[in-house]
Amino acid sequence: MAAARQALSAVLITLNCAHSLRATLESLTFCEEIVVVDSGSTDGTRELAESLGARVITEAWRGFGPQKQFAIDQAQHDWVLCVDSDEIVSDALRRSIESELAAPAYKVYEFPRCNRFLGRYLRHGEGYPDLSLRLFNRQHARWSDDVVHEKVITLDVVGRLKGDLLHHSEENIESYLAKQNRYTTLAAEAMLAEGTEVSFTKLFLSPGFRFIKFYLLRGGWLDGLPGLIHILIGCFNSFAKYAKHFERVGRG
Structure with missing residues (x-):
């Protein structure tokens, strides 16, 4: 048994x-x-x-x-x-x-x-x-x-x-982007609450490092066009959360 x-x-x-x-x-x-x-x-x-x-x-x-x-x-x-x-x-x-x-x-x-x-x-x-x-x-x-x-x-x-x-994951690009937009807003608000500082270096280099790490070094290119679209949206998310944080700091 x-x-x-x-x-x-x-x-x-x-x-x-x-x-x-x-x-x-x-x-x-x-x-x-x-x-x-x-x-x-x-x-x-x-x-x-x-x-x-x-x-x-x-x-x-x-x-x-x-x-x-x-x-x-x-x-x-x-x-x-x-x-x-x-x-x-x-x-x-x-x-x-x-x-x-x-x-x-x-x-x-x-x-x-x-x-x-x-x-x-x-x-x-x-x-x-x-x-x-x-x-x-x-x-x-x-x-x-x-x-x-x-x-x-x-x-x-x-x-x-x-x-x-x-x-x-959401297969419709429009709905997927809408979800990512919500997530980056929450991430920016969390960074603001924690007192995280955003520099030009983070804003500019974070998307590039993400692309190199996951698409080139870890073989994201092997997943074809869906893999490319996925990482490009991810890189934009890296930029968007810092940009939204910068916007909120400026308003403050």
Whole structure:
């Protein structure tokens, strides 16, 4: 008889993501529970999640880090798997999770995230392996308080699992740019709150260094035209967040 594994809660936050949520939740059916914390969806996200067996909780938006930590606090089990509403647990990753939780060697785990962009999974450059720390015992890790670019904080040694978390990025360029515009605004506001200074060097060189590192040195060019478009948008994001910070400082 196979060893019983640790009970697992899948946890995610949502806002108007009915278009992508079904595939995400269907990939999480191996978990003992699915907790969805919704911040006011009007597109049927709540109803869809409930119909697929998730426990849905409504909570006003706190920022990415605080919202994800709130969601974790609602889970019934200490072992949690954190995913976004546009991510899918691949079969290979599911097998790795179930095997490891039969006798966990670590309290915290990371695994590769593979980003799908313009119809292609990016396997090089900035898009891969994009290691993401998403599986952990909540007694040993927690989400940071960052309102954007949140991360899991832990003092434990991090194990690594095989198998990809599949990230289905917005494939429509217009909607993808709109999302990046929101993220760069949040990043600029966070830098302003932290007292970060923006120099001409950062504004000018950050996009170039990003292109050299991920497109040239880490083989982003191997992902074809989608890889080029992805890194160019990323480079512009590097410029935009500093430009928005400069604008806000000037207004102050």
